[in-house]
Amino acid sequence: YARLIKPMKEYIRNEVETLRLRSGVTQETLASKVNVSRQTIIALEKGKYTPSVLLAIKIAGFFKLPVEKVFKILYEK
Numbered sequence: 001y002a003r004l005i006k007p008m009k010e011y012i013r014n015e016v017e018t019l020r021l022r023s024g025v026t027q028e029t030l031a032s033k034v035n036v037s038r039q040t041i042i043a044l045e046k047g048k049y050t051p052s053v054l055l056a057i058k059i060a061g062f063f064k065l066p067v068e069k070v071f072k073i074l075y076e077k
Contacts, residue, residue, distance in 0.1 A: 009076040016070065017045040019063045034058040 020030055020041075027041045034055060043049035044059075051059065051071075060067040 006077070011047075011074055011076065012050050012071055013047065013074050014044060014071045016041070016059060019065070019070065020045075023063065030059075030062065033062050 016030075020027070027038045027045075031038045031041045035058070036055065040049065040055075044051060056067050056071050060070045063070060
């Protein structure tokens with residue numbers, strides 16, 4: 001018989017706020033550089049928004065880091 005496996009919940013955690021503060025960059029400046037609103041950066045930093053691949057690459061590029069250093073997939077049972 002088939003065993004039922006409960007799927008793990010996946011979610012994205014990001015280091016945007018940490019990197020932004022370390023760099024001394026405002027939310028407004030980051031938003032302007034990656035062509036989104038400040039509200040998008042706020043939502044991203046609070047973990048309420050998962051960026052598109054395009055935006056994730058732009059943000060990682062802004063900080064001159066690989067995407068995996070800025071955005072991480074976490075798994076929850």
